[in-house]
Amino acid sequence: MSGITASGVTVAYNGRAVLDGVDLQVAAGEWVAVIGPNGAGKTTLLRAVSGALPFGGSVLVGDVPIGSMSRREASRSIAVVPQHSVIPNGITALDYVLLGRTPYIGYWDMEEVEDVRIALSALERLDCEGLGHRQVGRLSGGERQRVVLARALAQDADILLLDEPTTSLDIGHQQQVLDLVDGLRHERSITVLAAFHDLTLAAQYADRMALLDGGVIVADGPPAEVLTADVLSRFSGARVTVMRSPDGDPIVVPRRDQA
Amino acid sequence: MTGRTRYVGPGRLALMMGVLLGAVVAGLLVGPVSLNPLRVIAEIVDRLPFVAVDSGLTDREAAIVWDLRLPRVVLGAIVGAVLSVAGGAYQGVFRNPLADPYLLGVAAGAGLGATLAIVGGQSTGGLVPLAAFIGAVAAVTAAYGLGSVGGRTGSSLILAGVAVAAFFTAAQTYVQQRNADTIREVFAWILGRLGTAGWHEVRLVLPYAVVSVVVILLHRRLLDVLSVGEDEAGTLGVDPARVRLTVVLAATLGTAAVVAVSGLIGFVGIIVPHTIRLMFGGSYRSILPFAVIGGAAFLVLADLAARTVLSPAEVPIGVVTAFLGAPFFGVVLRTAVRRRTA
Numbered sequence A: 001m002s003g004i005t006a007s008g009v010t011v012a013y014n015g016r017a018v019l020d021g022v023d024l025q026v027a028a029g030e031w032v033a034v035i036g037p038n039g040a041g042k043t044t045l046l047r048a049v050s051g052a053l054p055f056g057g058s059v060l061v062g063d064v065p066i067g068s069m070s071r072r073e074a075s076r077s078i079a080v081v082p083q084h085s086v087i088p089n090g091i092t093a094l095d096y097v098l099l100g101r102t103p104y105i106g107y108w109d110m111e112e113v114e115d116v117r118i119a120l121s122a123l124e125r126l127d128c129e130g131l132g133h134r135q136v137g138r139l140s141g142g143e144r145q146r147v148v149l150a151r152a153l154a155q156d157a158d159i160l161l162l163d164e165p166t167t168s169l170d171i172g173h174q175q176q177v178l179d180l181v182d183g184l185r186h187e188r189s190i191t192v193l194a195a196f197h198d199l200t201l202a203a204q205y206a207d208r209m210a211l212l213d214g215g216v217i218v219a220d221g222p223p224a225e226v227l228t229a230d231v232l233s234r235f236s237g238a239r240v241t242v243m244r245s246p247d248g249d250p251i252v253v254p255r256r257d258q259a
Numbered sequence B: 001m002t003g004r005t006r007y008v009g010p011g012r013l014a015l016m017m018g019v020l021l022g023a024v025v026a027g028l029l030v031g032p033v034s035l036n037p038l039r040v041i042a043e044i045v046d047r048l049p050f051v052a053v054d055s056g057l058t059d060r061e062a063a064i065v066w067d068l069r070l071p072r073v074v075l076g077a078i079v080g081a082v083l084s085v086a087g088g089a090y091q092g093v094f095r096n097p098l099a100d101p102y103l104l105g106v107a108a109g110a111g112l113g114a115t116l117a118i119v120g121g122q123s124t125g126g127l128v129p130l131a132a133f134i135g136a137v138a139a140v141t142a143a144y145g146l147g148s149v150g151g152r153t154g155s156s157l158i159l160a161g162v163a164v165a166a167f168f169t170a171a172q173t174y175v176q177q178r179n180a181d182t183i184r185e186v187f188a189w190i191l192g193r194l195g196t197a198g199w200h201e202v203r204l205v206l207p208y209a210v211v212s213v214v215v216i217l218l219h220r221r222l223l224d225v226l227s228v229g230e231d232e233a234g235t236l237g238v239d240p241a242r243v244r245l246t247v248v249l250a251a252t253l254g255t256a257a258v259v260a261v262s263g264l265i266g267f268v269g270i271i272v273p274h275t276i277r278l279m280f281g282g283s284y285r286s287i288l289p290f291a292v293i294g295g296a297a298f299l300v301l302a303d304l305a306a307r308t309v310l311s312p313a314e315v316p317i318g319v320v321t322a323f324l325g326a327p328f329f330g331v332v333l334r335t336a337v338r339r340r341t342a
Helices: A042-049 A071-077 A093-104 A113-125 A141-154 A171-188 A199-205 A229-236 B010-029 B037-047 B059-093 B106-119 B128-147 B154-178 B180-190 B199-218 B220-226 B230-235 B240-262 B268-280 B284-308 B317-341
Strands: A004-013 A016-026 A031-035 A056-061 A078-081 A159-163 A191-195 A208-213 A216-221 A240-244 A250-254
Touching (some): A016 A216, A042 A159, A042 A191, A071 A093, A078 B230, A093 A113, A093 A141, A093 B220, A141 A171, A159 A171, A171 A191, A171 A199, A199 A250, A208 A229, A229 A240, B010 B037, B010 B284, B059 B199, B059 B220, B059 B240, B059 B268, B059 B284, B106 B154, B106 B240, B128 B154, B128 B240, B154 B180, B199 B240, B199 B284, B220 B284, B230 B240, B284 B317
Antiparallel strands (some): A004 A016, A208 A216, A240 A250
């Protein structure tokens, strides 16, 4: 079980800095939500942390620099659920989840019975036990997202990176998916770093929130400290009112100024 | 249900081997001289190690089977297997259902390379296959580079391939015209149809074909991993660039070698893998092995059609495959476009 330590992470595309010295710590077993306006660099940060793109600065997984790990090693510790997963035409849910076993299969080898067993149990854990032989492309949005999560689970990594995992799901399915992620986190001590659009939802699940703006982290702390009307208006240009739920979680409500 | 038998089960294998066997037998039996089918089969069985059967064929008839029909059938099978599996491999690597050795310009590149080697003084052999391979690599590189301009959509790669093929064919024609003294040799090479094939051609192409097919088949699971795209394949621990390079080189090597003995034969790499896809699903673990068997059967049958429809004259086999393949291409294109816009 390991956490993530990012220090001074810098990423530039065509000479423009997208990330400009990001410092972020995620303790082992913690759930941290990355929030920020469109184009703030949330996806880029997740990709840098997963080792998918070259960056300046350092990212440690536990105490090992991600740059010193092979792709295979990295994929055994970090599972990634992208915002828009590519679903190959006609692939069945079981075959798709089996792709999660790739880091454990020799270059020219095939899956063993054990891999099939792990994939089936991942499907079962995500309430998809009946879906194994269905085509992923024909599942409903909620089912599909659970199958994608099952692939990440079959990867048996202790860090899970989620890029807006609930976009395009209705509110019931958003809650279902996030409850499942939270359950897995506690069961297997998984560290979760997730980019979110929906601030209220993020606040309900994350231990901490990090607000990314202009390529740096401008606020970092428990949801109640980061989600204030003042912080949000300063960095996202949003007009919002922050209220409290009966449980004390912040609720972010957009406000329309009267002309 | 292990990882192996889910894709290539005994039932599927028996079916495909049955089709291939049927095609081979038909290829041996049909020809200008009609032979007794049972005797032909007995003649082949007689040549197997540790088996002795008296076929009852005359020496002349045995020679027809052994020196004319069998090498032609075997060569057709090899060419078909390689072109099909190469087509499937290109489709997987480029994640493009329209990719085919012919449409990508690979075959034309091999043709130019071979022509240059022949006019440069190389006879058929020696450096010719190497030159064909270099030309083919140049063509696939150019098609891929040109096809990535403005995003990699299915049709831009194929448009680039058509342009590359046109360019290489034009260059090849020019080289031929300038070197009229060797033109006969070049034509023999480029149009070297299966009709003139003997065991010499089989021996020439077989090592390359085996290497190409084996390397591609070894990557069948990795091509499935690549089907989730480069980024996600990377997060699953696979280096997409390495897989792509290896598979493209293998497919190109095989294509260059078979073009060397068969001339330009199009669309096999589209027809066969897509038919397999429809029959057995979209995993490269079933597409690629069955493309080898199905491609062999398909080309043997196409060759059979090529030498019988206008008998005693022969239609070039590329005409037969294009006649079947072009409409097929249209169907694949329609489905691919519909899928993208859906």
